[in-house]
Amino acid sequence: MTEGNQAMGDQTGPDGELGLLEGLMTTRAMRRLTDEPVSDEDLWTCLRAAVQAPSGGNIQPYQFLVVRDPDLRLALAGIYRRGWARYEPAIAPTEFPNDKVREGWERNNRATVHLAENLEHAPVHVLVLMPSIDMTVHDDEGPMPVGPTHASVYPAVQNLILAARSLGLGTTITTLHRIYEDEVRDLLGIPERYEVLALMPLGHPTGKWGVAPRYRGAEKITSWDRFGEKRTP
Numbered sequence: 001m002t003e004g005n006q007a008m009g010d011q012t013g014p015d016g017e018l019g020l021l022e023g024l025m026t027t028r029a030m031r032r033l034t035d036e037p038v039s040d041e042d043l044w045t046c047l048r049a050a051v052q053a054p055s056g057g058n059i060q061p062y063q064f065l066v067v068r069d070p071d072l073r074l075a076l077a078g079i080y081r082r083g084w085a086r087y088e089p090a091i092a093p094t095e096f097p098n099d100k101v102r103e104g105w106e107r108n109n110r111a112t113v114h115l116a117e118n119l120e121h122a123p124v125h126v127l128v129l130m131p132s133i134d135m136t137v138h139d140d141e142g143p144m145p146v147g148p149t150h151a152s153v154y155p156a157v158q159n160l161i162l163a164a165r166s167l168g169l170g171t172t173i174t175t176l177h178r179i180y181e182d183e184v185r186d187l188l189g190i191p192e193r194y195e196v197l198a199l200m201p202l203g204h205p206t207g208k209w210g211v212a213p214r215y216r217g218a219e220k221i222t223s224w225d226r227f228g229e230k231r232t233p
């Protein structure tokens, strides 16, 4: 059992259902998916959970586009792969602080490569669209910058991920298609005013759920009362 598992305690309910905390602590990027279809019912559950997330002023500045058509998935995968082929070599680290970090990176990278090579086989691609609107409110004193519109989208994305998890479905946020975002809009008839924030392959995972490695733990990045004042749990 990992430290993370111990920290969250036993969250499994009396009937063996997954507790909320256990579910979210063990949700990780699932990039190896089978081609087994996802039911409409499960998809609607994920989408309904997504819209229950908070958004600034409750305006919900997002839409979803569910892609199941195999030809469209293949075309999306082609766009993604071209983005990935450029991006991967540009970010590949040449050095690691230690073996543990290197092994973690290599494991993650194998899954990333797998997804790039097999994206079209994920039975569903959920695209997250955000209208390019500026939510900044102004008054006589000027603009009141309370955060970008994206901040009102990602809670919905995470809700979708967690709802999927509760149904045994895996997914991950991906963004490499954005390198060729115009092509994605053209392919799917998405009006230009929408950004295609994320492409989420959704399906039945082949891997196991578990606590993902985090190299910056809560105690390392949390200050108490004054910035820089750290505590040990």
Ligand SMILES: Cc1cc2nc3c(=O)[nH]c(=O)nc-3n(C[C@H](O)[C@H](O)[C@H](O)COP(=O)(O)O)c2cc1C
Pocket: 027, 028, 029, 030, 031, 108, 112, 115, 172, 173, 174, 175, 176, 177, 212, 213
């Ligand atoms: C904004 C954002 C963009 C991401 N883009 C990609 C992507 O294009 N391709 C991919 O395979 N994973 C992508 N990921 C997934 C992360 O790489 C993944 O969450 C991270 O490696 C940690 O893995 P874990 O969630 O299993 O702990 C993205 C995640 C976020 C939050």
